[in-house]
Amino acid sequence: AQSVAQPEDQVNVAEGNPLTVKCTYSVSGNPYLFWYVQYPNRGLQFLLKYITGDNLVKGSYGFEAEFNKSQTSFHLKKPSALVSDSALYFCAVRDLLSTHNNNDMRFGAGTRLTVKP
């Protein structure tokens, strides 16, 4: 079964600095990978996904993520953080080999990003 690990509960960065939120995954086959963001009292908002193709995926709000198969990672990045980026970020994975269940998406526990002015 697939799984996701977000090794950092909390990430703090200063506004204007680059940010990275880490995610590693484990799957039997090839992964489909997602990043979502959750603001207080709101549902998850889709940021980006990796299915196939270029390892660098660009998404909403200036975020991007790099798929690294050898390191089984899919870290979320942004060149210049904004205070408004402060939120809870979730990485999720689905396994390409899972042909029976159409929804076997597993979420990480989340990383709280705080951007300080």
Place this chain on the structure above:
Amino acid sequence: DTGVSQNPRHKITKRGQNVTFRCDPISEHNRLYWYRQTLGQGPEFLTYFQNEAQLEKSRLLSDRFSAERPKGSFSTLEIQRTEQGDSAMYLCASSLGWERVDTQYFGPGTRLTVL
């Protein structure tokens, strides 16, 4: 496209009572999902519909939980004989259903508190 909506946003109930939540997906989305999220955790999958058919249920979905999507549009999630452990955020998501791996769009959730 008004997004996925969920009602109510908050529900406080006493242990043993039944509760029902509603989810209205994005129009023309064929797939609808229910998740549960507890504090400090990511969403956990509960069940999934393709149109009106419930195609998958998680082991987390005990027999006290039931979900329906009678006309392939909105869905309801009912919890019978609620327990304090049922306190959580219940999230609904929908997706187009045209692709094998399509993007799920989430609603704001219903926060359930069982006293």
